[in-house]
Amino acid sequence: MSQDFTEVRIVDNFYQTSSFIPMPVILVSTFSESGMINLGPYSLCFPHIIAGDQQHAMMLIARGSSNTAANIIRTKVCALNFIPDTKKYMKNCVMLGYPGETTEEKMKKSIFTLLPAAPYSKPRNCQAYATHPDIVKEAVQVFLCSWDESFPLQYNKEHMEYHFLLRIDKIIMQRKWRDCLFKGQGFPAMPVDYGYRDNVRFWFARHSPPYAIPIPREKGNTMATVKYACSRFDPAVKWQEDACARLLKVPAIFLNGMIEVVVDAAKEKGISVITPRFVDSLRDKRFDEE
Ligand SMILES: Cc1cc2nc3c(=O)[nH]c(=O)nc-3n(C[C@H](O)[C@H](O)[C@H](O)COP(=O)(O)O)c2cc1C
Known part of the structure; x- marks a missing residue:
């Protein structure tokens, strides 16, 4: 029997400490308490409910003490901005990902351009806010989302790991990529995040053109x-x-x-x-x- 596999101990944050998992890079925009837009980089954000009228949803895993978590809980809305693969952008995402900074402190260092979301969509439940937060102009695509509170935020009260079920109210995309999507040809260059691996650095992989494998x-x-x-x-x-x-x-x-x-x-x-x-x-x- 081949002995090539060996066990890896499963420790906390296993997705980056005990394995290799390719992840997207998303700047989550939210309204801070003062009304200023907060951008937080997140990679643990994946499709969660993929079918059913008005049911489509993403799952975002965020630390309970983050600005993003507090803002979504308070306002119930956010925008998921998918950032394209440029080293300059990844550097700024890492800068915006330093825990413990207030929105006012961190947003001074942001190089991203904000645009109002109002022309594109309204949140499905406008109790708290009548619009989604501003979107990032440089993004390839943006999911305008409303938080579905009926899904449990914490599976275990001891852990500050929050699970946000984000219903997708609208997907908007840069026109040239929308055209590629419909024609089935051409892909935007999206980065692959391999996470914060050695307690010193985040690791990103460069995009290379996708290849197709037709069905038999x-x-x-x-x-x-x-x-x-x-x-x-x-x-x-x-x-x-x-x-x-x-x-x-x-x-x-x-x-x-x-x-x-x-x-x-x-x-x-x-x-x-x-x-x-x-x-x-x-x-x-x-x-x-x-
Ligand atoms: C590329 C990247 C991806 C990240 N992904 C996550 C994630 O999925 N979940 C999380 O809790 N923190 C993640 N972080 C750390 C947060 O960005 C960090 O806690 C930051 O302070 C959050 O900003 P906020 O407090 O403004 O929400 C990531 C950081 C970077 C740079």
């Missing part, structure tokens, strides 16, 4: 894949189920290209719902070599 050819497209691809391509254009079914035989690698052709043609004609007849009419004109 014999698996073909499933209805679910086609419907998903059609529905996410352009929110202004809806697809009838039978219209999606017309694309089942399109090889996976050409699926997005084909959807783009159909959506462009629909927009040209001012059509907002794609019917099977419309797909057939295009097929007749443009794809009669099939």
